[in-house]
Amino acid sequence: MNPERNLKAPISERKRIIVLGSGFAAVSFLKRINHSHFDVTVVSPRNHFLFTPLLPSTTVGTIQFRSIIEPIRAICSEARYYHASCIGVDPRRRTVECEGVLDGVRFSLAYDILVIAVGAESNTFDVPGVHEHALLLKELADARGIRQRIIECLELADQPHRSDEERKQLLHFVIVGGGPTGVELAAEMHDFVDADLRKSYRLLVQDLRITILEATDKILSTFDAALAAYALILFRRQGIQVRTRSVVSHVRPDGVILSDGTHVPAGLVVWSTGIGPRPLIRDIPFTKDHRGRIVTDEFLRVQSSDVVYALGDCSVIVGKDTPATAQLAQQQGKYLSRALNQQIAGNRVKSFRYDTYGMLAYVGSGRALADLSQLKWRGFLAWLFWRSVYITRLVSIKNKFLVVLDWTKTAIFGRDTSRF
Known part of the structure; x- marks a missing residue:
């Protein structure tokens, strides 16, 4: 050799x-x-x-x-x-x-x-006010901005001079788009409220609301219909409001305007309507x-x-x-x-073939959806599967270790509510 x-x-x-x-x-x-x-x-x-x-x-x-x-x-x-x-x-x-x-x-x-x-990049469909008054969820800076705004809304709502109307507006979190990202964000917000904010902001939680605005007639349109229906039922039980056939025509500092002229007050608007x-x-x-x-x-x-x-x-x-x-x-x-x-190396190259392995989505309260080619799965076991799949997909051993550590810390100590 x-x-x-x-x-x-x-x-x-x-x-x-x-x-x-x-x-x-x-x-x-x-x-x-x-x-x-x-x-x-x-x-x-x-x-x-x-x-x-x-x-x-x-x-x-x-x-x-x-x-x-x-x-x-x-x-x-x-x-x-x-x-x-x-x-x-x-x-x-x-x-x-x-x-x-x-x-x-x-x-x-x-x-x-x-x-x-x-x-x-996130597709705004040229809706006025999106870039000025809504937050996206595409990059790490976007996630940091959402986390910061959630805490800001809570602290602003807790001020003694705040009126009931102002408080309710600040404590309404609106997610525009009912795809996987919007659904998972709503699920994470629900868990945050249920497990952590209920302890730290006891007097505010009763006014805190999460709403998904979806332009079509159902959320998770790419998922199996039965799984999407399960997610909708679970969200209703969790208190997450889902409004279908709700097209946003304008985003303002105090919320959104729908195509029928309805004003939806909100302290936080997250835009998650697809990509362009x-x-x-x-x-x-x-x-x-x-x-x-x-x-x-x-x-x-x-x-x-x-x-x-x-x-x-x-x-x-x-x-x-x-x-x-x-x-x-x-x-x-x-x-x-x-x-x-x-x-x-001089070898013959075959054309690309896409093999779909299915779709996953977290829907809150330790439950997930697994829409696989041979199996439609939901609930707690699907959530364990969701976690195990993502752990294997992380690119480094360091990432795998840190994510498992984060999940463990959250389960034991809860999430941090500090503003930093």
Whole structure:
């Protein structure tokens, strides 16, 4: 055996891969690409990976913020990372234009292969007042903002000069959107109120309300109908109000206005109504579908280039309507890394195939939904399954340990209600 076969090729001989993004698709790709044959550079304004399925749990302190993030450099030390945003792509020159997050300095990078995995942003549907008066739940800063606002509303409502009307407005938490994120956020809020705020804010809890506003005729529309109905019944028992066919037309500092003119007073409004393309994707010179996603072939290549690939929420395979989930993004990242590894070795590459493993959602009070291909599961055992699945999906042993520790601390000592 020639020992030199195990050595990396010189940098000049390795193909340059630029990866845009640090989410599920990007990290899945980075963990499996053969760095002996590729010179990999990551460009992302977020220098860590965020495990978004557990983001709702951080808004009330069930899990701590740092427990669900992992630095990109720790995940893949062999790749080069730039703390910057990509602001443009030139397919003809095979370059990307970047802007540093901290200093705003612009620079260009050349690529042989480009992997676009920038994800998506919250879709506001151009509703006035969303950015000014509502909070989103897409990034860690969003979760921190929600947690801060919950405590602020409680403290403001507890002031002696507050009128009953003002108090009720401050203690009404409205979630716009009845998808998995909105439902899990409502469930976490309920647990926070029931287990912790009931002790710390005894005189306020009787006025505290949680409402989900859903534009369609039911919540969790992508789930099995029986499971979605179970969640609705459970929410009613928990005191969570669900208002379907309620379209928000305006967000104000004191609540929301519905399309029929009804004013819903609220101290906290969280906007969770789906996703849309980021500015980079809107401006990028590649074919897109009616929802603004980059269209790719079955090998995840964009339609006008053989060396540019798009993965995750920012893309869609032509002729297929795959869901915008972490599960799909992970599978695409894993597929593309293996495909490029096989390609460099001269092997035939198969097209991408999506395997769905089902959907999970936490619905509060130690209960969850598990909508699997062969099994529809709900209740306490489904909650244990929900927790075990997410523990196995966390990217590092450190994250697994911290999340289990957080769950244990919350069960024993409760959640922190400090404002900091």
